[in-house]
Amino acid sequence: MRAWLGRNRIAVGVVAIVLVVVASAVYVVRTVVDQRAGTGPGAAVASGLVYVDNGGGQNAVTSVDGSGHRVSGSLKCLRVYTAGGTTVCLRMSLPGAYEAAVFRGDREVRSVPLPGTPSRARVSASGQVVSWTVFVTGDSYLAPGGFSTRTGVLDLRDGSLLETLEGFQTTIEGVPDDRVNENYWGVTVASDDNTFYATLGSGNQTWLVKGDLRGRTMETVRAGAECPSLSPDEERVAYKKRGGRLGGWQLFVLELGSGVERELPGSDGVDDQAAWIDGGTLAYAKVREGGYPTIYSSAADGGGGPRVLVEAASSPSPA
Amino acid sequence: MYVASTRAAEGPPPPGAPRVSRVPTTVYLLGTVSLLTDISAEMVTAFLPVYVIFSLQMSYLQLGLLDGIYTGATAVLRLVGGYYADRVHRHKAVAVVGYGLSAVTKLVFPAVGASTFGLGGVLAVDRAGKGLRTAPRDAMISLVTTPDKLGAAFGVHRTMDTIGALIGPLATFAVLTWLTTSPGPIFAISFCFGLIGLIVLVAFVRQPPPQRVKGAVSLRALGGLLRLRGVRRTTIAAALLGLATISDAFVFVVLQQAAGVSPTWLALMPVGTALTFLLAATPLGRFADRVGRWRVFFAGHVLLLAVYLLLLGPFSGLPLVLLTVALHGLFYAATDGVLMAHGATLVPEHLRAGGLSIVQTGQALARFASSVGFGLLLQSLAFTPSVWIAIGTMLAALACTYLLIRPEVAR
Structure with missing residues (x-):
């Protein structure tokens, strides 16, 4: 056997290569043919929901209405958010390059190249201020191969693009701060299109910050809170915070007036910037064990556990 | 005395020049192995950020950190791979283990899912494979090449290796754009490139014969x-x-x-x-x-x-x-x-x-x-x-x- 293999090694090698190529082609073709968008069970969302369908293999931006009817469009995004008639779509534009494509209705009005892998995206309620966060390689402040984040803000009223928040005057717990090592992520802009909340990370600490886009200032509100999301009435902020026994992330809602913080039960392990789909409900994506990401909803008052909205989907946004 | 103009290497050998002073076929074969393996590796490298952040809804921060640490730590494995290959005089066998380990990890990615620990482990094994195979492979290139052609031989190998590194991200982009955004096919295609590289190594590359003057390897x-x-x-x-x-x-x-x-x-x-x-x-x-x-x-x-x-x-x-x-x-x-x-x-x-x-x-x-x-x-x-x-x-x-x-x- 061994001698035979030795004599015919070239032929054996060629046959083995052909078999591998055929097997992989069959597997890939079958996977691609089998994929169908929006097949998993999901709930109807009374106020409507826009999301990225991860089950159909095309990352199609899909909407579901109050009767549970789903429509997938031609837009393909890694992350999407839509508000006030503006849609922001973070997607791959070239091998290894990403862009934020901004749409008013169905028309693409702006495309901004991104300096890294996209992570978060938001549009203000008026549809005028668009923001995103990306992970940047290279200028790591931690270790080789480490990452830092960069947050961009696009104002559609005058077309001005803020490529990073790092030049803002920051006050940390009452003390003006000028350290170099600062990262910002997860912006949410209020209806005045000027006030915003975001996350500031520096060293091993993170803070929820409140800022002023025109004034280019921000100050810390609370420690440990990340990826804020401002409620439609602007009286509450939802965010993720390390908690629980294993130190994983959970969602919390903070009443800005009273300072009361409520935990959303069953949101353990979330790593998303939650979206308010109405005045009392938050939607967020979380991966089920060994599966696709799933969009869940939770009552913002902390009453009751999470409900599955759409399976094999991520990036929820109110329609 | 060197006859190392580019033309001399490609044209017919001048009379009297030994044929062996060209870049040997084994170097081109090892270059092919590296080319295929680099397509496999770079496909996954290009896909990993998107996979981790969107398919797994995880933060990339910890993983980037781990990857950097492994790259440094497994540098030491080169010593192990190099020493052992000399010791048993089986450079090819040690390289097969290294290339094989890296190829297999491509199939393990989908299995570990959204676990920072699991992903870190898979990346570590991949790096370990790279650490093990590098020294035996470079030793094989040098053992089959005449000393006056060493620079050319390593140049040919690095050229082919880098072609693979360029194709990998293009392949990932093509699959994501025109075929599917599901993770399965990307990992499967990456695995197949790695496996074909391994087959080329096993079936087509021969272990360089032992030296006439043998010293102790300790x-x-x-x-x-x-x-x-x-x-x-x-x-x-x-x-x-x-x-x-x-x-x-x-x-x-x-x-x-x-x-x-x-x-x-x-x-x-x-x-x-x-x-x-x-x-x-x-x-x-x-x-x-x-x-x-x-x-x-x-x-x-x-x-x-x-x-x-x-x-x-x-x-x-x-x-x-x-x-x-x-x-x-x-x-x-x-x-x-x-x-x-x-x-x-x-x-x-x-x-x-x-x-x-x-x-x-x-x-x-x-x-x-x-x-x-x-x-x-x-x-x-x-x-x-x-x-x-x-x-x-x-x-x-x-x-x-x-x-x-x-x-x-x-x-």
Whole structure:
């Protein structure tokens, strides 16, 4: 056997290569043919929901209405958010390059190249201020191969693009701060299109910050809170915070007036910037064990556990 | 006396010239193995950020950190792979284990799912495979090649290797754009490229025959290599220059800011470096065979010094990007394979893999230390002062190397 293999090694090698190529082609073709968008069970969302369908293999931006009817469009995004008639779509534009494509209705009005892998995206309620966060390689402040984040803000009223928040005057717990090592992520802009909340990370600490886009200032509100999301009435902020026994992330809602913080039960392990789909409900994506990401909803008052909205989907946004 | 013009290598051999002085078929086969394996590896590298952030809804921060640590830690595995390959005189078998480990990890990715620990483990095994196979493979290249063609042989290998590194991200982009965004097919296709590379290695590459003069292979003999002046000085010099080599990612981020170009260029800069590298690796390898490998290696680091100076932004825009990226690619072409070609002339055949792994490990650990150092530096400094420190470090390393290695420069 061994001698035979030795004599015919070239032929054996060629046959083995052909078999591998055929097997992989069959597997890939079958996977691609089998994929169908929006097949998993999901709930109807009374106020409507826009999301990225991860089950159909095309990352199609899909909407579901109050009767549970789903429509997938031609837009393909890694992350999407839509508000006030503006849609922001973070997607791959070239091998290894990403862009934020901004749409008013169905028309693409702006495309901004991104300096890294996209992570978060938001549009203000008026549809005028668009923001995103990306992970940047290279200028790591931690270790080789480490990452830092960069947050961009696009104002559609005058077309001005803020490529990073790092030049803002920051006050940390009452003390003006000028350290170099600062990262910002997860912006949410209020209806005045000027006030915003975001996350500031520096060293091993993170803070929820409140800022002023025109004034280019921000100050810390609370420690440990990340990826804020401002409620439609602007009286509450939802965010993720390390908690629980294993130190994983959970969602919390903070009443800005009273300072009361409520935990959303069953949101353990979330790593998303939650979206308010109405005045009392938050939607967020979380991966089920060994599966696709799933969009869940939770009552913002902390009453009751999470409900599955759409399976094999991520990036929820109110329609 | 060398007949190493590019034409002589491709045309019919001049009368009397031995046919073996061409770049041997085994080198092209090992180049094919590396090309296929690099397609496999770079497909996953290009996909991993998107996979982790969107398919797994995880933060990339911890994973990036782990990856950096593994890259440094598994540098030591090169020593293990090199020593063992010499010891049992089965370079091919050790390389098969290394390539095999990396190929198998591509199938394990979907199984571990959204677990930082699991993903970190898979990445560690992948790096371990890379660590194990590098020294035996480079030893095989050097053992089948006549000494006057070593630079050309390593140049051919690095050219083919880099072609694979360029195809990988393109393959991922093509699959994501035209076929499917599901993770399964990407990992499956990546695995198949790795597996075909492994088949080429197993079926088509032959273990170089044992040497006529056989010496003892022991840890003591391997350590004894450092008592050879040439090996010792080469290792120290490569490590010194490695300490002054900042990571590619850092070069590109600073370059984008210095040139003031769109962030889209961040994705194109590595392509530019790789293209220059693959085009120049073989000619520069031949050139090194003629004028001296150590000289070319040293000159390559002078090019890197020029890259650092350009990072200060003497001018801006696209011309700065193109010039810097071209010089950066030439730096790789003049140093990566050339160092191994130089090392191979210093180490006796029976200790070849282990000896090359000593030089490689010294360089890899120094580069790892350098990126940690520059990372820490950036916590308190802006880009420009950091670049000045890099320039100072490189000048010092070049000066020390010049003094240390002068006998070698004279060949």
